[in-house]
Amino acid sequence: MSRESRLAAAAIVALVWLNVYLCRELFFAEAWHFNSMQGSWIALARLGGGGSWWPYWDTGMPMAHTYAPLVPWVARAVHRVTGSGHHLALQQVIGAVYCLGPVTLFVLAWALV
Numbered sequence: 001m002s003r004e005s006r007l008a009a010a011a012i013v014a015l016v017w018l019n020v021y022l023c024r025e026l027f028f029a030e031a032w033h034f035n036s037m038q039g040s041w042i043a044l045a046r047l048g049g050g051g052s053w054w055p056y057w058d059t060g061m062p063m064a065h066t067y068a069p070l071v072p073w074v075a076r077a078v079h080r081v082t083g084s085g086h087h088l089a090l091q092q093v094i095g096a097v098y099c100l101g102p103v104t105l106f107v108l109a110w111a112l113v
Contacts, residue, residue: 008110012103019099026095030087038090044072045079046086 001009020027071093079089 012106015103015106016099019102023095023098026091026098028088029091030085031091041072041075042086042090044069045075045090 071090075086075090075093078084078092079086082089082092084092
């Protein structure tokens with residue numbers, strides 16, 4: 001492993017640690033924020049299946065034209081795997097995205113150089 005690769009790996013570890021430290025409460029605390037889209041995502045995670053049609057949303061409008069279903073589906077999968085509540089599963093998915101976003105940007109920038 002070259003010196004640059006070791007420095008990049010150390011920077012990635014430090015960046016992950018810093019982001020997990022800053023977002024640590026998202027992984028353990030169930031928060032209810034009804035002034036955002038979290039309520040809709042929790043409902044989609046709780047009621048939604050894996051299909052692309054959502055009969056409960058806007059009188060059956062196709063889900064592909066109303067909402068990006070990936071976040072509720074991943075939250076539902078986290079709920080099933082961990083057994084936590086739907087609220088906490090959504091918080092954990094959002095926390096993972098917050099923590100991995102800067103790391104992904106760093107890796108992409110490092111790969112371009």
